[in-house]
Amino acid sequence: EDQVTQSPEALRLQEGESSSLNCSYTVSGLRGLFWYRQDPGKGPEFLFTLYSAGEEKEKERLKATLTKKESFLHITAPKPEDSATYLCAARNTGGFKTIFGAGTRLFVKA
């Protein structure tokens, strides 16, 4: 069964304290691995798409990487405004259904 698991559930960082969020996936052929940011009371906002192992993408303080079983979202020198829930999702080769993880709630304290 296709599955996406994120860890940790919650992460508390001091401003400037770099860390990584993990997304483990099991899908029948990966069509795309997606990262989203979700603020409270809002819909998810698209961040990155990764397609193959070894691929990396960066945006400001965020960098997403992909292996054959996992994806990581690295946050370098985070700021309080990076506080949000980060969702990971995987789409299988059928290309139709996207499976979402439960998310990691990130809190960055000034």
Added chain:
Amino acid sequence: GAVVSQHPSRVICKSGTSVKIECRSLDFQATTMFWYRQFPKKSLMLMATSNEGSKATYEQGVEKDKFLINHASLTLSTLTVTSAHPEDSSFYICSARDPSTGSDQPQHFGDGTRLSIL
């Protein structure tokens, strides 16, 4: 980028009321839209896939007669929660992706509707 608009953002109503939520793709035509429900601190739960001009495809355990979906045009899908009860209170989110950009492109989400049934 692709933009999805959802309305209303918040609804508070009495038990037994039917509530309609609209989802529009603003700058692309979406033959398929997706409706999700999200519980606090939980993942997005896919409720149904809305197909333009045909019946929606519901996920297992989702009541078709409870959650009516209509996708009458290429830019509008609606979810109607019929005879809503307190247990239907939740955060409902729609999404769509631009089919012209390929099946490996991300979904884009509306800002969600917070439904509270008293």
